[in-house]
Amino acid sequence: MYKIAKDKLPKLYAALQNIGTLLLPCKNKSGHADFAPYREDADVALDAPLTNRSAKDVFFPQVENLLTFKTSGKELALEQNVPPADTTIVMGVRACDARSFKILDKVFLKAPVDTYYKTRREQCVLIGLGCSAPEETCFCHAFGIDAGAPETDVQTWLVGEELCWQAVTAKGEELTAKLVDGGVLAEAAAAVSEQQEHTQKILSVLPLHAFKVNDELTKDELKAFHSKIWEQLSAGCLSCCTCTYVCPTCHCYDIRDYQETEERTQRYRCWDSCMAKDFTLMAHGSPRKTKVERFRQRYMHKLVYFPENNEGEYACVGCGRCMQKCPVQLNIVKVAKALEKAEVKQDV
Numbered sequence: 590m591y592k593i594a595k596d597k598l599p600k601l602y603a604a605l606q607n608i609g610t611l612l613l614p615c616k617n618k619s620g621h622a623d624f625a626p627y628r629e630d631a632d633v634a635l636d637a638p639l640t641n642r643s644a645k646d647v648f649f650p651q652v653e654n655l656l657t658f659k660t661s662g663k664e665l666a667l668e669q670n671v672p673p674a675d676t677t678i679v680m681g682v683r684a685c686d687a688r689s690f691k692i693l694d695k696v697f698l699k700a701p702v703d704t705y706y707k708t709r710r711e712q713c714v715l716i717g718l719g720c721s722a723p724e725e726t727c728f729c730h731a732f733g734i735d736a737g738a739p740e741t742d743v744q745t746w747l748v749g750e751e752l753c754w755q756a757v758t759a760k761g762e763e764l765t766a767k768l769v770d771g772g773v774l775a776e777a778a779a780a781v782s783e784q785q786e787h788t789q790k791i792l793s794v795l796p797l798h799a800f801k802v803n804d805e806l807t808k809d810e811l812k813a814f815h816s817k818i819w820e821q822l823s824a825g826c827l828s829c830c831t832c833t834y835v836c837p838t839c840h841c842y843d844i845r846d847y848q849e850t851e852e853r854t855q856r857y858r859c860w861d862s863c864m865a866k867d868f869t870l871m872a873h874g875s876p877r878k879t880k881v882e883r884f885r886q887r888y889m890h891k892l893v894y895f896p897e898n899n900e901g902e903y904a905c906v907g908c909g910r911c912m913q914k915c916p917v918q919l920n921i922v923k924v925a926k927a928l929e930k931a932e933v934k935q936d937v
Contacts, residue, residue: 592777609676643837689837717741726909728797823884830862
């Protein structure tokens with residue numbers, strides 16, 4: 590276990606920046622925190638309970654240039670835009686977001702492996718930050734996530750006037766050794782147990798403390814699929830797609846070509862949403878023509894389809910962003926509870 594005083598954190602940031610590109614939770618012009626490259630004049634908000642969006646962009650950018658097509662007469666040349674092999678360090682990752690990266694791994698690192706994602710993932714070092722003040726919308730415990738111990742390469746905790754630091758993986762050990770050798774970190778006795786206990790006490794009194802997804806949902810997929818709740822709940826949905834864009838586990842994307850000149854075309858990958866009307870639009874039309882079908886697809890995927898294909902793991906980490914951002918108060922907790930009540934009524 591190592592430590593560094595809070596007033597010495599700029600020294601830590603500078604040292605990390607010398608090792609690789611450093612991303613930290615920083616307040617933007619609107620006063621909200623989001624991950625951004627560190628600058629000396631940045632308003633670092635390491636103690637922000639939760640960023641607007643997760644650091645998913647580091648591995649799965651919102652817009653990514655995949656290929657360049659070049660033509661010369663009848664000849665065609667393809668140039669792959671390979672991600673740079675530079676080290677990226679993301680500090681301040683909360684436990685919910687750390688788990689979301691492992692969920693994304695199950696999508697992008699399965700055969701056929703997404704080499705763009707894989708390259709970025711391998712070149713990244715994650716520094717987690719244990720939660721000390723979870724928000725009312727947090728429910729990560731429902732998915733077996735310990736808010737005080739992020740599943741990252743390094744775990745850190747803000748305790749009093751110090752930041753406690755502990756390496757967890759080989760990547761974390763290598764990074765820690767460089768900081769210790771550079772005189773940035775000092776040895777310290779373990780002093781995080783009280784902080785973790787404090788976190789658990791806060792979680793125990795939050796409104797969603799008792800929430801847990803009903804595991805029975807995955808045992809009868811058709812019953813959940815044909816439930817009457819979908820029409821009732823989707824009626825209020827605006828199809829704004831906000832929930833999918835702030836979700837750390839959503840991974841839908843589209844591929845588009847942009848012709849810059851007659852000889853040069855760029856192929857991009859960009860985030861998409863299963864809630865959008867033109868999602869997976871094909872020549873014959875859309876496979877889900879109504880809002881009800883699209884609404885159902887989003888939640889069935891997270892609560893039923895994904896766990897069916899991934900040893901029971903749900904495609905949700907309980908970060909609560911969908912609860913915070915939805916303009917009409919629709920979210921996965923409301924859907925899961927309504928679905929469970931509907932199934933109970935049908936069984937009676």
